[in-house]
Amino acid sequence: MLRLYDNLISGNGYKVRLLLTQLGVAFERVEMDIFQSATRTPEFLARNPNGRVPTLRLEDGSHLAESNAILCYLAEGSAFWPAERKARAETLQWLFFEQYSHEPYIAVLRFWAHLPELTAQQQAERPGRKQRGDEALSVMEQHLEGRSFFVGERYGIADVALYAYTHVAEEGGFELGPYAAIRAWCRRVREQPGHIPITEG
Amino acid sequence: MLRLYDNLISGNGYKVRLLLTQLGVAFERVEMDIFQSATRTPEFLARNPNGRVPTLRLEDGSHLAESNAILCYLAEGSAFWPAERKARAETLQWLFFEQYSHEPYIAVLRFWAHLPELTAQQQAERPGRKQRGDEALSVMEQHLEGRSFFVGERYGIADVALYAYTHVAEEGGFELGPYAAIRAWCRRVREQPGHIPITEG
Numbered sequence: 001m002l003r004l005y006d007n008l009i010s011g012n013g014y015k016v017r018l019l020l021t022q023l024g025v026a027f028e029r030v031e032m033d034i035f036q037s038a039t040r041t042p043e044f045l046a047r048n049p050n051g052r053v054p055t056l057r058l059e060d061g062s063h064l065a066e067s068n069a070i071l072c073y074l075a076e077g078s079a080f081w082p083a084e085r086k087a088r089a090e091t092l093q094w095l096f097f098e099q100y101s102h103e104p105y106i107a108v109l110r111f112w113a114h115l116p117e118l119t120a121q122q123q124a125e126r127p128g129r130k131q132r133g134d135e136a137l138s139v140m141e142q143h144l145e146g147r148s149f150f151v152g153e154r155y156g157i158a159d160v161a162l163y164a165y166t167h168v169a170e171e172g173g174f175e176l177g178p179y180a181a182i183r184a185w186c187r188r189v190r191e192q193p194g195h196i197p198i199t200e201g
Numbered sequence: 202m203l204r205l206y207d208n209l210i211s212g213n214g215y216k217v218r219l220l221l222t223q224l225g226v227a228f229e230r231v232e233m234d235i236f237q238s239a240t241r242t243p244e245f246l247a248r249n250p251n252g253r254v255p256t257l258r259l260e261d262g263s264h265l266a267e268s269n270a271i272l273c274y275l276a277e278g279s280a281f282w283p284a285e286r287k288a289r290a291e292t293l294q295w296l297f298f299e300q301y302s303h304e305p306y307i308a309v310l311r312f313w314a315h316l317p318e319l320t321a322q323q324q325a326e327r328p329g330r331k332q333r334g335d336e337a338l339s340v341m342e343q344h345l346e347g348r349s350f351f352v353g354e355r356y357g358i359a360d361v362a363l364y365a366y367t368h369v370a371e372e373g374g375f376e377l378g379p380y381a382a383i384r385a386w387c388r389r390v391r392e393q394p395g396h397i398p399i400t401e402g
Binding site: 085090095121125128139 | 250251259263265266267268269270271273274277286287289290291293294296297298300301302304305322325326329340343344
């Protein structure tokens with residue numbers, strides 16, 4: 001059985017939990033205490049040298065890291081991964097956008113909101129990260145105006161990846177009120193068969 | 202013909218230039234003055250709302266962004282993209298590692314070295330980015346010990362993506378001296394048929 005090293009606060013972990021559930025694939029979940037550096041032990045670093053959740057143990061005992069790579073691996077051959085070459089490329093474009101232009105701002109400010117206090121460095125970085133996160137939301141809003149989903153008018157892993165931290169962006173201090181297309185898209189994502197909330201393991 | 206919006210200083214652009222050349226695919230290159238915000242004009246934002254190079258204009262007139270998504274699109278069906286499912290997943294794992302754990306540190310410090318002066322914020326962030334970049338190099342070094350290339354003992358787009366900023370990391374203040382496996386891998390990458398240097402358009 002697949003084994004997911006995870007943490008319930010992680011939107012990156014939630015992506016994988018959500019897709020596995022919607023695919024109907026059985027898995028066991030191991031909750032890692034990321035606030036106690038559980039992913040930095042020698043035992044865990046042997047599974048993922050980059051020391052992060054989610055990390056997925058495959059049936060053959062090997063491990064796969066990087067949430068969006070795991071989504072691609074699991075979605076191959078399913079309705080969540082486009083059959084057409086250009087739609088696959090657009091899906092990957094949004095997955096890389098999510099990791100480079102969205103997650104470092106929207107996910108990180110949410111994570112920082114869970115810390116007892118911020119360092120001086122974090123406080124100094126907060127305004128810049130807030131601005132970059134708003135820019136990412138603007139790019140999403142513009143794309144979603146007149147569209148139902150990110151790629152090919154069909155729910156897929158680009159939506160799974162971007163929904164994970166967008167729908168909880170307000171926990172990090174972002175306001176979704178001005179983004180009508182994003183809010184409507186969030187509702188459509190929640191209506192998909194087999195949807196689970198981020199708090200569900 | 203494919204048209205690549207690019208800048209010769211960009212390692213992300215270099216990835217695409219290098220792969221297109223090695224695939225033997227003809228393309229025209231448009232040099233964008235990224236220091237003069239050429240990617241932030243309304244005309245360019247209509248091509249890529251995220252306002253970045255590289256952006257690739259496809260034969261049908263549509264545009265594809267995100268260097269690593271472009272690599273996947275171009276490599277499909279070639280020897281640079283693995284035929285086996287797990288090797289594809291491992292390739293994507295390294296591509297996401299590159300964009301999340303490598304580029305924001307190693308590429309950004311190199312870019313900052315080209316600026317006339319750093320802001321106080323950039324100066325404050327520099328030590329943290331240096332440390333994260335060294336951590337990324339350590340993960341790469343550990344993986345490459347005993348391996349020829351990143352995935353499946355075969356040169357592919359994971360190597361293209363990671364080579365782009367690694368081989369010029371010293372321009373940003375990183376030292377490659379301690380990383381023997383990385384230096385040997387860089388030599389193997391440079392020996393591949395059709396290799397071009399980052400300075401070549």
